[in-house]
Amino acid sequence: MTPFRARQVTIVGLGLMGGSMALALRGCVETLVGVDPNPLTRAYAVEHDIVDSATDDLRAGVADADAVILAAPVRTIINVIQNRIGSYLRSNTLLIDIGSTKADICNVMGALPIGVQAVGGHPMTGKEVSGVEASDATLYHNRPFVLCPTRRTTPATRLRALAFVEALGAVPIEMDAARHDRVVAAISHLPYILSAALVATVASEGKDDDAVWRLAAGGFRDMSRLAAQDLGMMGDILGTNTQAVATLLALFRMQLAMIEAMLIGHDDEKLADLLRPAREARLDWVKRLEGKP
């Protein structure tokens, strides 16, 4: 495969993800341009050589780009695609987004002018901290980067997108958008909702008895972490993946109801039979993770 090379790459959205991408692309791009509405973010990114130049003008920022990356929350990406960007791009510009849900984004990408080479993307990486100041050239290293085809993905588009992902040091995984959205509903969006509902339950107990907060320890710490995620980002995600999330919630309730029935019935053996495969699945997954490079 031809390695990724570009004269100009424009990254729309200079947060942790966009900034880290800029750092990772340094070696294979002549000019890196950032588009961001926040003047402090732009100034920081230029001062720290994360990008070569930055603007708040989307049209000017993308006009001369060989590749444009949309690194913003899902609904901002959809808005940018629907309302403006198609007419600003040169023909054959590679357009990739990194939104957390893919069906809606890939759908609007499919309505872009013919000639735009558009692919949906979702890198499975992140950090506790956000913002351009947290940018890290290794953020994408060895992490899965999902690529989802759109009606504007030609065979050439696909090869360019694969090369782009490898330039980041990430591992491309290709699948259609619906499949992606179902998978992340299970491993990411359902866990978020459970974490939030758990914290709401514990907080309600904590109102009556402060000992709840004083005794909460490592188990609660892990299980409550996702509840602190950014509400705007999560609102976009849940709002654009409602069907898959609702399906997973229904499946989760079935699992919970079975455990509950055995618990209340004091059927210790059947309860253990239900909990054992979950224990083994978690242990197997950790082994698999550790076996990875």
Added chain:
Amino acid sequence: MTPFRARQVTIVGLGLMGGSMALALRGCVETLVGVDPNPLTRAYAVEHDIVDSATDDLRAGVADADAVILAAPVRTIINVIQNRIGSYLRSNTLLIDIGSTKADICNVMGALPIGVQAVGGHPMTGKEVSGVEASDATLYHNRPFVLCPTRRTTPATRLRALAFVEALGAVPIEMDAARHDRVVAAISHLPYILSAALVATVASEGKDDDAVWRLAAGGFRDMSRLAAQDLGMMGDILGTNTQAVATLLALFRMQLAMIEAMLIGHDDEKLADLLRPAREARLDWVKRLEGKP
């Protein structure tokens, strides 16, 4: 308060918790005795000076003790209290357990012979690893250690138990057993069940699509950790705290149902209104934790 001093302390159960306790008590006890059924565990504990001597004979191990600590799973503790230990102890021996649920244990402690000074205990600490090899003298440092009174807790018993907890470097928190069990149902047992049900749901998806396992990342890692806990230990905990856990499950389902209704109804604003207090409660709790010494 008089500091804790003892001629002989016997620890029944030389796992991570019992071994760490022995290490922490070194300075204020003349002789540390361990009771454990596993000869390899006993040999390790004696060789590494965790205890001075070890036996598998409960009667012999506790006969000369000033204080006895039951450091075993909940139902083993109950079994030891109900079947044997009362008649082996000298009068005025301090008896503390460290089981994860307290109502059943404190109840059977209340039926011990008058003269046994029995208190229920639950240190809120632990490690990913288990076993005497993982013993750590600082395991209890600055961690909450719940003490629950029983019918065999005299005012003198209470003072000795408080001194014992401080000797470990832990922070004593006194409350009745029912309150303790409700609190830990919320912060520990409910989270475990949610983690297990989540892993069961994800594993069921993973059977149809291996991408589930390939894409699972940090969020799933945190939310699935508790599912790997020891089944025997968790079976004892759930079996001796069924009512409180079932109550918390019912309260959790209410929180989940409200989130789900707003999600499916695409009522973004009300959904955010539900998720916001959970986010803030988690952030407040983390701040509170960090403010601690």
